[in-house]
Amino acid sequence: MVFSTLIHWLVAAxxxxxxxxxxxxxxxxSDTLRVAQDDLVYAAGLIGHPDAPPVTLNEGMEHYGENPLTFVLYMLLLSGALVxxxxxxxxxxxxxxxxAG
Structure with a gap:
């Protein structure tokens, strides 16, 4: 549920x-939480960052390796950053x- 909510928020935004x-x-x-921009930009493709590579959701998750929580964390951080x-x-x-629901 958390994953789908974050994806929906970011893609809709x-x-x-x-x-x-x-x-x-x-x-x-990057400035507030000291997160490396290079790694975050990959996930920022969800919000249309122009420097993000054009990848599928699965490719995005695979980019962060064995721990899928890294991708979820970046989605959460991006949601907060948009707010x-x-x-x-x-x-x-x-x-x-x-x-809706």
Whole structure:
């Protein structure tokens, strides 16, 4: 459930944000949490980061190796970064992308 919610939030947000906003989200994670940008950019393809390689979801997960939680962590960090940078710090901004149900 967590995985599908994160994927949905990020892919749906991709349709509403600009490439520059995707860059700002990655920069925010890097600056705030000291996460290496190179590794994070790979996952940021989900939000339309222009420097992310065009890969499938499975290829993205395989990129992070044996521990699939790394990919989930990056999705969580990107979700928070979008709230901080695009949503002006308001977590309700992300709720617009909730799965119906």
């Amino acid at each position: 991709r349709e509403q944000i600009t490439e520059e906003q995707a860059r700002e989200a990655v920069q925010w994670v 901080a940078t695009v949503g002006d710090g308001n977590p309700d901004w992300l709720r617009q992308f909730d799965l």
